[in-house]
Amino acid sequence: MTHYTAKELADLSLPGLPASERGIQIKAKREDWEGRKREGTKATEYPLSALPKETRLALAAGTPAPVISDCETGGQQSGRKLANVANLDQARTRRATETRLKKNICFNPKEQRREEARRLILADWENYHQVSGEPINASMQAYSALYNLHQRTGMGEAYALVKKISARTLHHWRRQIKERGSLMANYGTNKGRNKIDSQPQIRDFVLAMLTAYPHASAVQVSRALEARYGADSTVSLPSQGRVSVWLDNWKKANRQLFAAITNPDAWKDNYLTAFGSASEGITALNQLWEFDGTPADVMFIDGRHVLTGAIDVYSRRPKILVSPTAKATAVVSLLRSCLLDWGLPSHPVQLTAKTDNGSDYTAHHITRAMESLDINHALCPPFSPWNKPHIERFFRTFSHDLVELLPGYIGHNVVDRKAIEARKAFSERLFKKDQVIELNMTAADFQTFADEWIRVVLII
Numbered sequence: 001m002t003h004y005t006a007k008e009l010a011d012l013s014l015p016g017l018p019a020s021e022r023g024i025q026i027k028a029k030r031e032d033w034e035g036r037k038r039e040g041t042k043a044t045e046y047p048l049s050a051l052p053k054e055t056r057l058a059l060a061a062g063t064p065a066p067v068i069s070d071c072e073t074g075g076q077q078s079g080r081k082l083a084n085v086a087n088l089d090q091a092r093t094r095r096a097t098e099t100r101l102k103k104n105i106c107f108n109p110k111e112q113r114r115e116e117a118r119r120l121i122l123a124d125w126e127n128y129h130q131v132s133g134e135p136i137n138a139s140m141q142a143y144s145a146l147y148n149l150h151q152r153t154g155m156g157e158a159y160a161l162v163k164k165i166s167a168r169t170l171h172h173w174r175r176q177i178k179e180r181g182s183l184m185a186n187y188g189t190n191k192g193r194n195k196i197d198s199q200p201q202i203r204d205f206v207l208a209m210l211t212a213y214p215h216a217s218a219v220q221v222s223r224a225l226e227a228r229y230g231a232d233s234t235v236s237l238p239s240q241g242r243v244s245v246w247l248d249n250w251k252k253a254n255r256q257l258f259a260a261i262t263n264p265d266a267w268k269d270n271y272l273t274a275f276g277s278a279s280e281g282i283t284a285l286n287q288l289w290e291f292d293g294t295p296a297d298v299m300f301i302d303g304r305h306v307l308t309g310a311i312d313v314y315s316r317r318p319k320i321l322v323s324p325t326a327k328a329t330a331v332v333s334l335l336r337s338c339l340l341d342w343g344l345p346s347h348p349v350q351l352t353a354k355t356d357n358g359s360d361y362t363a364h365h366i367t368r369a370m371e372s373l374d375i376n377h378a379l380c381p382p383f384s385p386w387n388k389p390h391i392e393r394f395f396r397t398f399s400h401d402l403v404e405l406l407p408g409y410i411g412h413n414v415v416d417r418k419a420i421e422a423r424k425a426f427s428e429r430l431f432k433k434d435q436v437i438e439l440n441m442t443a444a445d446f447q448t449f450a451d452e453w454i455r456v457v458l459i460i
Contacts, residue, residue, distance in 0.1 A: 002130075003045040005038060014059065016052035048131055060132035060139075061146055117158040118183040121165065122173050124152060140167035195238035196246045202235065210247070214262040218244035268386065278389045279313050286345040288313040289338060290391040291331060291355045298322075300443045307450075308334050309398075311391045312342060318394045320450040322443045328363035331355075335369065352376040354388050398453070 006024040009017055018024050025044075028035065033050040037043070048056055128146075129139040144165050146152055176183055196203050202225065209216055209224055216224075222240040229235040238246070251258050259267040282288050293308045308330050311318040319338055323330035335353070345351050353370065355361035357379040370377040380387040439446065 003036070003038070003047050004051075005043045005045045007043070009046075009051075009055075012059075014055045016054040016058075049133060053133070056131060056133045057142075060128040060143075061151065113157075114161045115183045117161040118173055120155065120158050121147065121162060122170065122177070122183070124155065125170055137167060140170045144170065194242060194246065195236050196242070199235060202229070202238070205229075206243070206246070210250075210258075211261055214258065218247055221247065282313045284345050284349045285314050286312060286342055286351050287349050288352045288354060290388040291334070291353060291361070292385075292388060292391040292395065293360070294395060298439060298446070300439055300441060300446060302442050302444075305443045305446075306330070307395075309391055309395055310334055310338050311394050312338075313390050316390065316394075317342070318391075318398075318454055320398070320447075320454070322447040322450065324443075328360055328365040331360060331366055332369050339373070350374065350376055352378050354378040354380060356380055356388075357382060398450075 006021045006028065009024050010019065010021040013019065018027055027033075028044075028046060028050070033046050035044040035046050035050070038045045048059070051059075125140065125143045128143045129136065132139050132142070134142065144167055147155070148164050150159055173183055196206060205225065205228060206221055209221055213220070218240055222238075222243050225237055225243070229237060256267065256271050259271065279288075289310055289312055291308070291310050293306055297304050297306050299305075303324065305322050305324055308321045308323060309318060319334065319341070321330060321334040321337065323333065351374075353375050355377070362379065367377065369375075385392050441449075
């Protein structure tokens with residue numbers, strides 16, 4: 001109600017007013033309240049604006065929430081739409097609202113009830129604000145306190161669905177109604193709207209930096225973005241805080257990928273699964289050969305050399321070549337030795353040689369040799385040694401046996417023990433890139449040792 005008679009005010013026993021109808025009439029006459037005759041009666045009614053402030057607040061606190069029917073809700077929305085047609089901004093808002101309302105059909109019944117509760121609360125506040133006469137912010141704060149203390153009548157279901165509100169909540173709902181015409185939760189609509197995901201060049205730059213420098217901090221990434229795009233007016237740079245949040249979220253959502261980038265061995269141990277046999281489908285001699293080289297170099301008496309190995313998957317017979325360099329010529333030399341000793345598979349089986357995809361294995365010299373011999377050259381993806389597990393396993397076995405077979409393995413004093421520990425380190429360092437292993441023997445002696453070890457120990 002916007003107007004009250006003296007009798008209605010007296011019946012409500014409101015603060016700031018006399019208790020009797022006559023007393024209220026005297027007060028109204030003394031303070032010159034604005035009044036008017038109520039239609040159809042002789043009684044005088046007074047507007048809310050004429051009442052004392054404490055009286056208006058009491059009326060607002062005790063005013064029940066208006067019940068909004070579906071028809072009234074639809075009528076209000078339609079009225080707003082018709083009133084805003086002439087305004088371009090409002091027309092744009094209307095189109096966005098219509099789109100949002102279509103999406104609301106997909107919400108579950110509980111979310112729809114929650115939206116109705118929000119509408120009820122907002123309508124109750126509007127009624128409270130009108131009756132209290134307070135400024136918007138003050139009335140929102142006062143109403144929120146009353147609502148949170150459950151001192152609003154007719155709000156039982158709203159209390160069950162919306163536990164607490166604040167002035168900020170009410171401001172947000174008013175803006176939401178104005179912009180979207182709906183109080184449905186805006187789930188998922190902010191996805192991809194941050195300054196990184198919404199700008200492909202920024203996202204690609206951050207991912208590229210994360211790939212090249214996996215442990216780069218948000219501070220370093222922000223500095224790199226500033227250096228690269230700081231002068232570009234078409235780019236909106238994210239804050240350091242948003243970069244930090246984005247990096248954390250990306251790493252959580254891409255744990256396996258990030259592990260593969262930062263620590264391939266840890267990724268293999270934690271995520272890589274293996275089923276069946278790695279040699280399944282190999283049914284003939286010389287059907288599949290795997291080639292690989294040790295990441296570390298070996299320093300012999302006559303200089304620095306590398307070890308390159310090959311294995312026939314079907315028979316598991318291996319071969320090792322000691323060469324001064326890891327160039328393509330060494331690989332071709334090993335291939336020639338394998339062909340002379342092992343031959344080619346019987347028709348119609350075609351020999352496949354599986355190697356890494358490094359420059360040593362993709363050189364024109366190797367490609368030409370493979371093509372001329374009708375050998376299928378299969379390249380493994382980068383950083384995926386599990387694609388050629390047989391040669392990897394062979395080198396592991398060879399390196400560990402080498403520790404036991406070289407002279408001085410069993411020690412009887414501290415000096416011998418230190419020598420044993422140094423040789424044990426060989427099996428570990430042999431598989432670390434850019435390492436150099438020193439052996440007190442010539443490359444030819446080591447080649448003889450390797451050939452004899454394969455022939456005698458592996459009984460091939």
